[in-house]
Amino acid sequence: MRLDPAGSLLDLLVPAVANLAELSGREHDVRYVLHARSMPVGVPYPANPLHELLDRFGLRHARAFTVTHHACAASLQAVDLAGRLLAADPDPDALALVVAGEKTFTRDAQLVPEAAVFAEGAAACLVRAGDGPDRVLSYASKQLGEFDGRLAEDQELTARYQRAYPQAMVEVMTAALERAGESWESLVLVLPHNVNRISWQRLCRATGFPLEKVVLDNVRSVGHSFAADAFINLHTALSGGLLRSGDRYLIAASGLGATFSAMVLEH
Structure with missing residues (x-):
């Protein structure tokens, strides 16, 4: 499995957003940033890597929050929620950035008995209202x-x-x-x-x-x-x-x- 014991959650998320070529030059259009997360708690208080991510990519103007209610299905929930938010936004160019990725920092975050072994991977996508590539x-x-x-x-x-x-x-x-x-x-x-x-x-x-x-x-x-x-x-x-x-x-x-x-x- 892919693991980086020395890396932080921010280290995991940054490359995923950096490789999202469609974001470059459109940072000002991002209205919402959603972190789709399985675990209710991802880092010790008061660390907040999601807001550090905003600083890194010039997205402090966006409304940012975490979606955890559906555990490992939270990414689909986040895309649906982003679509609902954007449908109500008066700006037709408005975007939502959805990021996903977590650290395997506890036993519960490493293993589901007889089902799965968890790894550290991250990904990001942009969502907009109306038609798009997908x-x-x-x-x-x-x-x-x-x-x-x-x-x-x-x-x-x-x-x-x-x-x-x-x-x-x-x-x-x-x-x-x-x-x-x-x-x-x-x-x-x-x-x-x-x-x-x-x-x-x-x-x-x-x-x-x-x-x-x-x-x-x-x-x-x-x-x-x-x-x-x-x-x-x-x-x-x-x-x-x-x-x-x-x-x-x-x-x-x-x-x-x-x-x-x-x-x-x-x-």
Whole structure:
């Protein structure tokens, strides 16, 4: 897994924003900065790396806050929330910057028993109202609060969560497809959360979607990077030429607690 024990959260986030070429020259258009985060607490008080990030890129004028309510599905929640904020903004050029990435600084941030090993990866994207290079067609989310607890210490809770997980994930992905007016057959790709390969083999059997169309390259080489998985896997798909204009694809994510989310987009 990708780890940097000597690096800070700011060290992790800065390169992701710096590599966002579309941001250069448009910093003044950024109205909101959202940090999509899995862990409620990311650094000790009074450190605030998000506001240090604003200083680094000349974004102090933007309203900045953290989204944590959906754990590792928070990046999809952040994109949806950014879209709602921008739709209400009178400036048609207004932008929102969404960043994701966290440090594995506790045991709970390093491991989900029998499910995933976490890594330190970061990503960033810009959101605007109206059309763009990738257009959001739908978003669906489902929460099962009965699984809110410490899976590492409660084996019975873990067992129940593992039994409920496949059906809940399929239901939310199907809901997103229906809201977008799409089907499993019309999808070109599924961009997963990088928890493990086995769970996606089971989900593909349940839905009939081909496993080879699920971008699983980063499960082994990068690991589960909290809420950043969605953007990391999109970067992999775009860099690999896996998406063409007009293609529909689905991003899926789940967060402990438990949240299941899916978003359908058009490239």
